[in-house]
Amino acid sequence: MQTPNETIPFRPTDIHSLRDFLLHQRRMSGWTQEELSERSGVSVRTIRNLETGSNINPRRSSVSLLLSAFGATASALDKGAPAESGGWPAPVPHPETERPAADSGPPPWYGPRPLPAPLVGRQADLRHLLGAVQRGRLVVLTGPGGVGKTRLALAAAARLLPLFQDGVAVAELHDCPPEHLDPVRAASELHRITGDLVRSDISTREDAGMRRQLLVLDSAEHVVQQTARVVRGLLDAHPGLHVLVTSRRTMAVSAAETWEVEPLDTGMPARGESAVPSAVELFLRRVQASLPTLDLSSRLPLVRELCALLDGIPLAIELAAGRLRSLPLTSLLDDDTLFHLLARVDAGDLSRHRTLSSSVRWSYELLPTPHRDLLHRLTALPRTFSLDDALTIPGPDDTARAPHVAHLLAELADASLVQIHRERQYNYRVPSLVRHFVTEVAEPAQEDAWCAVG
Structure with missing residues (x-):
């Protein structure tokens, strides 16, 4: 074969x-x-x-x-x-835009479908994801809130639909209770959701080559451990099943292939290239859709500056583009003003979170107290810092601080609340949206939590 x-x-x-x-x-x-x-x-x-x-x-x-x-x-x-x-x-x-006639017998689709808007700047991610889902049975998409994991996963599932005879089933997990509050109920809810969606007739190994189904589990960051256990059981029981998970946190499953969805590019094109960065392209597309008479062709450097302030996060870029209906572009170029404005904008159909602040709050509130405390302390460092820089942050207790801080920093990165630039020396960065939320909205952790075990 x-x-x-x-x-x-x-x-x-x-x-x-x-x-x-x-x-x-x-x-x-x-x-x-x-x-x-x-x-x-x-x-x-x-x-x-x-x-x-x-x-x-x-x-x-x-x-x-x-x-x-x-x-x-x-x-x-x-x-x-x-x-x-x-x-x-x-x-x-x-399949993403129009279903074939009923008599042609297309594979079924259960749950939310992809948005009709085309993906921008995700061609490489999409190519990798399409191949990964075909060659492996468990793929996990990670990345910060608003980066477009759900949209990418659904777009890939729509393109893969003809390859799965038993169709695609999509489950949104955000209503599951957080596992750190109620692990038993979280596991029970996951079993109920997946049991309702996974076809029982793909369980026999004789049929595995003919009967295949793709299960998409969206927003698993608050139940990541329980999701790993449930998925392992499903894959063992159903050889014809493939699973695609989106989560802001990494998932500890040895058989999983993990793909990190990074923010859109905000840099300038190489000399001789006319293409604009993907973040700028997304902004211009959204402005064109809502304000077709507004011409920004002469203001592309300012648009790029705005996209860089937003760290290339698609959800933030789309919300900022919508703000141009009532405010000039220059008014959005002050980061304090920008984040205060966007924190109050209803995200509508773009996100299950109503605002950018609620999106960041979702990740922040899943952190144990020691992790929150370190995140607050990291905002006092330069925007780009090293592990050695993080170790210089004053703390109430110097006992075993280096391994403890390194462990907490790694887990903040795994939770997509700290970005890593991986070269010969790793550099770290607290994204602007997270930095604004931590310094302006969230309450600092208690000093005595510094050396607590998370």
């Missing part, structure tokens, strides 16, 4: 069929190579090489993803003639 990453030795006639099929279906759909890349998760370079016939040994996973983007299967290549001569069928609607 071939694995998804194995190459497929096509005959010359097969390559011609694949090339002609891709060219025809892409043009019938009105997509550019870049749009097909975004919808399928296959790189533009691979698509270009397949369409020119220069790639004669494509990966099985690449072919499957490209065919799935058109709602087709490998049998479509055997028809051998364009649609206008009676061979290939017209493109099937993409």
